[in-house]
Amino acid sequence: MTIKDVAAACGVAVSTVSRVLNNHPDVSASTRARVLEAIDRLHYIPNNSARDLVASQVDSIGLVVRGAENPFYTPIIRAIEASCEAAGYTMVLHQIPVGADEISAGAALVRSKRLRGIIFLGGRFDYSQEEGAAIGIPFVCCTNTNQFGDLDKSVYSSVSIDDFAEGYRATRLLIDQGHARIAVLLDSVRDHSISELRYAGYCQALADAGVPLDADLVLETIDFTMAAAYERTLRAFRERRDITAIFAIADSMAISAMKAIHDVGLTVPEACSIVAIDGIEMSRYTVPTLTTLTQPQVTMGEEAVKILLDVLSGAAPSRHVRLETVLREGETLGPARH
Amino acid sequence: MTIKDVAAACGVAVSTVSRVLNNHPDVSASTRARVLEAIDRLHYIPNNSARDLVASQVDSIGLVVRGAENPFYTPIIRAIEASCEAAGYTMVLHQIPVGADEISAGAALVRSKRLRGIIFLGGRFDYSQEEGAAIGIPFVCCTNTNQFGDLDKSVYSSVSIDDFAEGYRATRLLIDQGHARIAVLLDSVRDHSISELRYAGYCQALADAGVPLDADLVLETIDFTMAAAYERTLRAFRERRDITAIFAIADSMAISAMKAIHDVGLTVPEACSIVAIDGIEMSRYTVPTLTTLTQPQVTMGEEAVKILLDVLSGAAPSRHVRLETVLREGETLGPARH
DNA sequence: TTGAAAGCGCTAACAT
DNA sequence: ATGTTAGCGCTTTCAA
Numbered sequence: 001m002t003i004k005d006v007a008a009a010c011g012v013a014v015s016t017v018s019r020v021l022n023n024h025p026d027v028s029a030s031t032r033a034r035v036l037e038a039i040d041r042l043h044y045i046p047n048n049s050a051r052d053l054v055a056s057q058v059d060s061i062g063l064v065v066r067g068a069e070n071p072f073y074t075p076i077i078r079a080i081e082a083s084c085e086a087a088g089y090t091m092v093l094h095q096i097p098v099g100a101d102e103i104s105a106g107a108a109l110v111r112s113k114r115l116r117g118i119i120f121l122g123g124r125f126d127y128s129q130e131e132g133a134a135i136g137i138p139f140v141c142c143t144n145t146n147q148f149g150d151l152d153k154s155v156y157s158s159v160s161i162d163d164f165a166e167g168y169r170a171t172r173l174l175i176d177q178g179h180a181r182i183a184v185l186l187d188s189v190r191d192h193s194i195s196e197l198r199y200a201g202y203c204q205a206l207a208d209a210g211v212p213l214d215a216d217l218v219l220e221t222i223d224f225t226m227a228a229a230y231e232r233t234l235r236a237f238r239e240r241r242d243i244t245a246i247f248a249i250a251d252s253m254a255i256s257a258m259k260a261i262h263d264v265g266l267t268v269p270e271a272c273s274i275v276a277i278d279g280i281e282m283s284r285y286t287v288p289t290l291t292t293l294t295q296p297q298v299t300m301g302e303e304a305v306k307i308l309l310d311v312l313s314g315a316a317p318s319r320h321v322r323l324e325t326v327l328r329e330g331e332t333l334g335p336a337r338h
Numbered sequence: 339m340t341i342k343d344v345a346a347a348c349g350v351a352v353s354t355v356s357r358v359l360n361n362h363p364d365v366s367a368s369t370r371a372r373v374l375e376a377i378d379r380l381h382y383i384p385n386n387s388a389r390d391l392v393a394s395q396v397d398s399i400g401l402v403v404r405g406a407e408n409p410f411y412t413p414i415i416r417a418i419e420a421s422c423e424a425a426g427y428t429m430v431l432h433q434i435p436v437g438a439d440e441i442s443a444g445a446a447l448v449r450s451k452r453l454r455g456i457i458f459l460g461g462r463f464d465y466s467q468e469e470g471a472a473i474g475i476p477f478v479c480c481t482n483t484n485q486f487g488d489l490d491k492s493v494y495s496s497v498s499i500d501d502f503a504e505g506y507r508a509t510r511l512l513i514d515q516g517h518a519r520i521a522v523l524l525d526s527v528r529d530h531s532i533s534e535l536r537y538a539g540y541c542q543a544l545a546d547a548g549v550p551l552d553a554d555l556v557l558e559t560i561d562f563t564m565a566a567a568y569e570r571t572l573r574a575f576r577e578r579r580d581i582t583a584i585f586a587i588a589d590s591m592a593i594s595a596m597k598a599i600h601d602v603g604l605t606v607p608e609a610c611s612i613v614a615i616d617g618i619e620m621s622r623y624t625v626p627t628l629t630t631l632t633q634p635q636v637t638m639g640e641e642a643v644k645i646l647l648d649v650l651s652g653a654a655p656s657r658h659v660r661l662e663t664v665l666r667e668g669e670t671l672g673p674a675r676h
Numbered sequence: 677t678t679g680a681a682a683g684c685g686c687t688a689a690c691a692t
Numbered sequence: 693a694t695g696t697t698a699g700c701g702c703t704t705t706c707a708a
Contacts, residue, residue: 045449045452047391047452048396048451048452049386049387049388049390049391049396049452050387050391052387052390053385053387053388053391058387068412068416069412069413069416069619071409071412071620074406074407074409074412075407078406078407078433081431081432081433082433085432090430090451091431092428092430093419093429093431094419095416095419095420111381111383112383112386113386113428114385114386114387226619226620226622226623230623252620255620255623256623258623258625259623259624259625259627262625281407281564282409282564282590282593282620284564284597285564285568285593285594285596285597286597286624286625287596287597287600287624287625289597
């Protein structure tokens, strides 16, 4: 069942059928009706491969998610898919492990799937000029600002929060409650990514408050798993019972930390306060409810697509959008014990 | 950068390059090496649209996820993507709300994306003969056995747990601890889906144990959100403090329920035990740890793809795979209070 | 073992 | 307003 069959079925040329298919104006109403009827009767469906081949450009947008096991990304992915769909684009999802390189994954995706643009979710922050060039098509970094790379800001876009400022803010919330022995739970202080930036905010907040940095209280997990965050927190409390607060760079890590604190026989927030950044749905239902700086997940996803479509259509140049978190007051923040 | 450029670059015909690309045997080693070198040097990537056009069949598999906000699906989706990728197929993801109709979504996807097969995740259990025909290509129901539909079992495949048996088993765990006032937390007893089946298992377990069914203890939420499960549980305990156990049909609902129980001033499991079905990562870190029947999420995803590929290749007819849950002993199951 | 050439189904000039 | 036709990039006969 091809366009030829349809054309033959109603005695017109294939180009006329094509015109009807693509809503071109110069087709008489009667012909259009006849073609439409035949299309319907024959259950004809255009072959997308053929269309794509001619178009030499496909209306697909790639989404490379690094570390999709993090529940934080789920609503963002949904928002991106919905936005792509609404704009008539197909979203091509590719999930890679936390340790993998999203640039090569993205470049491969671009080549094999003929994408118009690409969105990186959860990626590194240190793209080089060469890596940017390797992508070859417009791309948007979501949750990522590429602070550490030498890549020219004008060749890509981003939508993210200000990780440094939010790390500072979270730590400040704890300091304001009188905490001084504040641990920070993160991936790695040198991950060239969100951990490093939020950690810098943490350090600055401590410094501004005159609280000395204690290396013992920097809890690195190497990966982003809940299991690692649990184990690391457990170990910290076995060594140091005097920790009175934790700033966790992610809700999922904070939830693991709460469990570890409970398992060493302490209570939150009486013995130890916790503040995190993310605002996943689940953290509304922990006992006690997590106090966290919520990121506007849906807005981030929608904005990423919006930016990409603007760039693709030429309506606007690439841009960098900063969104703010909103404090969700839970029950894990309390005054420091003495 | 097309196959022509590569052919020109090493002085051979396009057909030779094509042969190399597709690992045809009748190419001399030296020519093959020359072509491979040129492909590499020119960073040539074949155009999939053109390949697909010739193949007249596209190696794409659709995945329609209903209610992707449920964290239970995340690892399954990942496993499906990885399996498709490994088999050289592209996974096309489409997420729809819980209330939406996956059949029409799937049928639309098939038409617009030219899929070879389709996997439904989290779908209804009552496909009619007509609906099955509407899909038009092989499909696998993941987590869904279509118990309620009149669709011939031989025209589709499925991979799921035995919802009735597992509902029975979960309830039995509570009964064995001496519980008699066991609430069930579910979507709807008439959802023609997992709720209804697991509820039937619950009823049977009660009946077998001689425990009368109490309509007050059937907690319906209408949707699958954590918020609804929380509110419903809260209301239940405001009306009836004597509930000593809850069987939640999903981990996420169980976590909400635990929060609600805590918020009415009771403790788990002393005042109320909880057993759920799912086994999401998060429920390892709740306080107390959730006792739940874990579904083999990764295996389910892999199996769904495996079945579909078998059917597509003709290696095997459609089949229905039943997997078993594994009890993850947490801390939410205790003896009934008197 | 290699090359030439005919399509795959469609769109978009270009003609009429 | 409609038809004719040349490709899009690739695979696959069919020849050589």
